[in-house]
Amino acid sequence: xxxxxxxxxxxxxxxxxxxxxxxxxxxxxxxxxxxxxxxxxxxxxxxxxxxxxxxxxxxxxxxxxxxxxxxxxxxxxxxxxxxxxxxxxxxxxxxxxxxxxxxxxxxxxxxxxxxxxxxxxxxxxxxxxxxxxxxxxxxxxxxxxxxxxxxxxxxxxxxxxxxxxxxxxxxxxxxxxxxxxxxxxxxxxxxxxxxxxxxxxxxxxxxxxxxxxxxxxxxxxxxxxxxxxxxxxxxxxxxxxxxxxxxxxxxxxxxxxxxxxxxxxxxxxxxxxxxxxxxxxxxxxxxxxxxxxxxxxxxxxxxxxxxxxxxxxxxxxxxxxxxxxxxxxxxxxxxxxxxxxxxxxxxxxx
Amino acid sequence: xxxxxxxxxxxxxxxxxxxxxxxxxxxxxxxxxxxxxxxxxxxxxxxxxxxxxxxxxxxxxxxxxxxxxxxxxxxxxxxxxxxxxxxxxxxxxxxxxxxxxxxxxxxxxxxxxxxxxxxxxxxxxxxxxxxxxxxxxxxxxxxxxxxxxxxxxxxxxxxxxxxxxxxxxxxxxxxxxxxxxxxxxxxxxxxxxxxxxxxxxxxxxxxxxxxxxxxxxxxxxxxxxxxxxxxxxxxxxxxxxxxxxxxxxxxxxxxxxxxxxxxxxxxxxxxxxxxxxxxxx
Amino acid sequence: xxxxxxxxxxxxxxxxxxxxxxxxxxxxxxxxxxxxxxxxxxxxxxxxxxxxxxxxxxxxxxxxxxxxxxxxxxxxxxxxxxxxxxxxxxxxxxxxxxxxxxxxxxxxxxxxxxxxxxxxxxxxxxxxxxxxxxxxxxxxxxxxxxxxxxxxxxxxxxxxxxxxxxxxxxxxxxxxxxxxxxxxxxxxxxxxxxxxxxxxxxxxxxxxxxxxxxxxxxxxxxxxxxxxxxxxxxxxxxxxxxxxxxxxxxxxxxxxxxxxxxxxxxxxxxxxxxxxxx
Numbered sequence: 001x002x003x004x005x006x007x008x009x010x011x012x013x014x015x016x017x018x019x020x021x022x023x024x025x026x027x028x029x030x031x032x033x034x035x036x037x038x039x040x041x042x043x044x045x046x047x048x049x050x051x052x053x054x055x056x057x058x059x060x061x062x063x064x065x066x067x068x069x070x071x072x073x074x075x076x077x078x079x080x081x082x083x084x085x086x087x088x089x090x091x092x093x094x095x096x097x098x099x100x101x102x103x104x105x106x107x108x109x110x111x112x113x114x115x116x117x118x119x120x121x122x123x124x125x126x127x128x129x130x131x132x133x134x135x136x137x138x139x140x141x142x143x144x145x146x147x148x149x150x151x152x153x154x155x156x157x158x159x160x161x162x163x164x165x166x167x168x169x170x171x172x173x174x175x176x177x178x179x180x181x182x183x184x185x186x187x188x189x190x191x192x193x194x195x196x197x198x199x200x201x202x203x204x205x206x207x208x209x210x211x212x213x214x215x216x217x218x219x220x221x222x223x224x225x226x227x228x229x230x231x232x233x234x235x236x237x238x239x240x241x242x243x244x245x246x247x248x249x250x251x252x253x254x255x256x257x258x259x260x261x262x263x264x265x266x267x268x269x270x271x272x273x274x275x276x277x278x279x280x281x282x283x284x285x286x287x288x289x290x291x292x293x294x295x296x297x298x299x300x301x302x303x304x305x306x307x308x309x310x311x312x313x314x315x316x317x318x319x320x321x322x323x324x325x326x327x328x329x330x331x332x333x334x335x336x337x338x339x340x341x342x343x344x345x346x347x348x349x350x
Numbered sequence: 351x352x353x354x355x356x357x358x359x360x361x362x363x364x365x366x367x368x369x370x371x372x373x374x375x376x377x378x379x380x381x382x383x384x385x386x387x388x389x390x391x392x393x394x395x396x397x398x399x400x401x402x403x404x405x406x407x408x409x410x411x412x413x414x415x416x417x418x419x420x421x422x423x424x425x426x427x428x429x430x431x432x433x434x435x436x437x438x439x440x441x442x443x444x445x446x447x448x449x450x451x452x453x454x455x456x457x458x459x460x461x462x463x464x465x466x467x468x469x470x471x472x473x474x475x476x477x478x479x480x481x482x483x484x485x486x487x488x489x490x491x492x493x494x495x496x497x498x499x500x501x502x503x504x505x506x507x508x509x510x511x512x513x514x515x516x517x518x519x520x521x522x523x524x525x526x527x528x529x530x531x532x533x534x535x536x537x538x539x540x541x542x543x544x545x546x547x548x549x550x551x552x553x554x555x556x557x558x559x560x561x562x563x564x565x566x567x568x569x570x571x572x573x574x575x576x577x578x579x580x581x582x583x584x585x586x587x588x589x590x591x592x593x594x595x596x597x598x599x600x601x602x603x604x605x606x607x608x609x610x611x612x613x614x615x616x617x618x619x620x621x622x623x624x625x626x627x628x629x630x631x
Numbered sequence: 632x633x634x635x636x637x638x639x640x641x642x643x644x645x646x647x648x649x650x651x652x653x654x655x656x657x658x659x660x661x662x663x664x665x666x667x668x669x670x671x672x673x674x675x676x677x678x679x680x681x682x683x684x685x686x687x688x689x690x691x692x693x694x695x696x697x698x699x700x701x702x703x704x705x706x707x708x709x710x711x712x713x714x715x716x717x718x719x720x721x722x723x724x725x726x727x728x729x730x731x732x733x734x735x736x737x738x739x740x741x742x743x744x745x746x747x748x749x750x751x752x753x754x755x756x757x758x759x760x761x762x763x764x765x766x767x768x769x770x771x772x773x774x775x776x777x778x779x780x781x782x783x784x785x786x787x788x789x790x791x792x793x794x795x796x797x798x799x800x801x802x803x804x805x806x807x808x809x810x811x812x813x814x815x816x817x818x819x820x821x822x823x824x825x826x827x828x829x830x831x832x833x834x835x836x837x838x839x840x841x842x843x844x845x846x847x848x849x850x851x852x853x854x855x856x857x858x859x860x861x862x863x864x865x866x867x868x869x870x871x872x873x874x875x876x877x878x879x880x881x882x883x884x885x886x887x888x889x890x891x892x893x894x895x896x897x898x899x900x901x902x903x904x905x906x907x908x909x
Contacts (some may be wrong), residue, residue: 356726381751432656453661460863610738
């Protein structure tokens with residue numbers, strides 16, 4: 001079923017956690033809410049779950065006014081950041097809880113509950129751990145119990161709050177792949193919150209980038225990379241270099257008499273800031289920013305060079321290892337020339 | 351972080367400290383305990399057992415059980431309600447509420463008795479009016495119950511509040527999103543998580559309710575066979591120079607204290623993780 | 632700016648009934664009775680109140696209660712530290728038993744403690760018979776009051792200091808050792824300052840308990856007016872004479888002075904804690 005959030009605002013005193021947030025998700029979509037801490041992503045998730053009420057705005061789910069339903073009535077599966085497993089119940093009891101607490105007339109018979117728990121534990125690959133207690137599980141296993149528990153109530157929508165936040169890097173990658181699989185198998189509309197752009201890009205059908213309670217951009221991962229709408233989105237999605245310029249007819253002109261094609265919303269501006277990624281830079285002999293290399297570090301096929309201009313500005317540049325002269329060393333003076341840049345409206349450029 | 355840990359005393363200084371500590375505990379705490387039983391048995395087991403044939407002693411035992419039986423469940427319910435409100439919700443004035451809950455710990459037992467006389471005594475605020483209506487409170491079991499309720503009010507709440515605050519509301523919130531109602535959430539999620547702390551609080555509450563002396567002494571009137579609880583009966587016998595009788599009843603209370611201590615220590619060892627942080631040894 | 636709400640919204644039910652019952656219970660058992668305590672002394676008028684609490688017998692009782700409670704708390708801090716140190720640091724047979732026994736004064740009814748201490752320290756008692764020939768009388772003197780107060784206060788110091796001492800980082804002492812501190816310097820300069828706030832808490836709790844203590848004191852005190860009569864006993868005596876206002880006056884002064892004492896102690900604790908945090 002489709003989800004529609006319209007102009008939702010939520011304030012805590014003077015602080016606006018959510019400021020007229022609107023977004024939509026189609027049935028079965030995998031949506032990521034991406035942003036730094038304090039951007040409102042968890043507040044929005046809690047509004048969807050019914051754990052907090054917005055001050056204004058509407059939330060529709062399958063055409064139904066979701067805000068009029070209590071959390072119990074919404075039947076959303078929520079996976080909490082720290083899992084919130086019931087510590088005194090076994091894995092099986094945790095998963096069965098949502099079924100066992102139903103009113104008698106809606107409750108499946110015991111044998112069916114047991115069968116469903118068994119099926120879910122198989123789905124999350126925890127067969128044989130049904131008698132364990134949460135304290136006896138690893139972080140990744142707890143995460144999977146939390147997910148199985150949320151799926152047990154056959155949720156109409158699955159909500160995950162920083163699902164991998166408390167896990168180490170290797171487990172995160174494994175679980176990421178596996179979560180995608182589960183989503184493809186169950187087909188349930190899923191919204192998850194993360195501050196990790198790589199995770200969002202890797203997993204989601206579409207990503208909602210939030211900043212200071214507002215939606216900055218919504219789009220498919222490739223769209224966000226190819227056409228970031230704001231300076232915030234550009235900066236949040238990767239490493240970013242900045243250089244002052246003026247923009248004339250879609251070209252950024254720099255001091256020193258060189259230029260680069262300017263992408264982004266600004267086509268003409270007397271004073272602007274050009275942004276470019278470390279891998280979109282060439283080393284030039286002339287026509288470029290004169291810098292001194294301060295540090296070189298190897299990163300697989302790339303070499304990351306940290307550079308400093310005479311005015312103190314810092315730049316990060318990724319060079320292909322095979323195309324870089326072996327003589328390049330810290331202390332070398334080179335010129336940097338961006339292949340292409342993004343220029344955003346000044347107000348957003350911070 | 352790593353704590354220093356236990357090691358066998360090796361230096362002279364260490365043995366000296368150990369000797370001082372053990373001697374201190376022996377003289378200050380163990381010796382009085384032993385003396386209770388020694389004094390009670392001074393004239394033999396026969397005399398000792400004889401003391402419990404006294405109908406007044408039996409009445410005192412029954413009254414003590416009655417008062418504790420009324421006060422402990424009530425204050426356990428209070429403790430659960432207060433902990434639910436304080437630990438699972440955020441509201442203004444919480445600090446003040448916590449201070450009020452702790453207050454009975456820091457006032458003299460005599461004052462805890464005195465206040466009931468000020469309210470319900472012959473010259474009390476409500477005393478004369480109640481007297482006219484034929485209701486007596488001071489020098490009756492009602493007053494014993496009121497004084498004991500006040501003295502034992504914080505025990506269960508003080509065990510539950512820190513633990514429930516530490517556990518947070520996450521599990522309850524999860525239960526609600528899974529479709530559980532309020533009562534189901536409380537009985538299936540909250541209560542099992544705090545059951546040992548609740549038992550611990552009830553244990554301390556019971557011990558204090560049965561052993562309270564100062565507060566009940568002020569309101570009881572010391573009517574033998576009627577308003578004397580066991581500690582009060584000990585005082586009466588002692589003041590009548592019936593030392594064997596006094597120490598016999600006292601030995602019962604001391605036995606109760608030892609049982610309490612044993613259960614309490616057992617809970618601390620066995621269920622350390624399920625008591626509030628301050629109780630984990 | 633919207634005013635802060637009285638209650639943060641929550642999806643959990645039952646706040647109303649839970650808080651309602653809590654307030655009702657506290658109102659009935661704590662607020663109403665203490666209101667009576669605060670209100671009633673003034674029936675005597677300001678001057679009458681002052682006369683009532685400055686009677687020589689009252690002053691002597693207050694002095695004894697305060698002095699003995701302070702002294703007992705101090706004794707408990709010193710020996711409590713030694714006991715805690717031994718319980719936390721040394722492995723010896725019976726350690727767990729010793730640890731459990733510390734709580735006995737919490738569990739033992741005060742009247743039982745009172746008659747037991749009296750029996751021990753009386754002239755013919757186990758300890759009294761040793762002290763009497765040396766000219767030291769404990770039972771039925773102010774010294775007896777002190778002994779009883781030490782008994783009831785001991786667990787407060789140990790239980791306040793114990794968790795802090797257990798959590799002391801071993802690296803702290805090791806660092807001091809590598810910097811050349813000898814064992815005495817390590818204790819005095821590193822460990823004791825870290826334990827100071829907990830010691831103050833223990834002192835405060837032991838003091839408050841001793842000040843209000845009744846059951847374990849009255850048997851051993853002898854209750855001689857102007858000599859070994861404690862303040863709580865005066866309340867009982869005045870109540871027996873139906874002098875409610877006078878009894879409430881003594882109670883109120885005890886409460887006020889205790890609050891003052893605890894306030895001072897809390898302030899010193901804030902200062903200690905700030906120094907520890909810097």
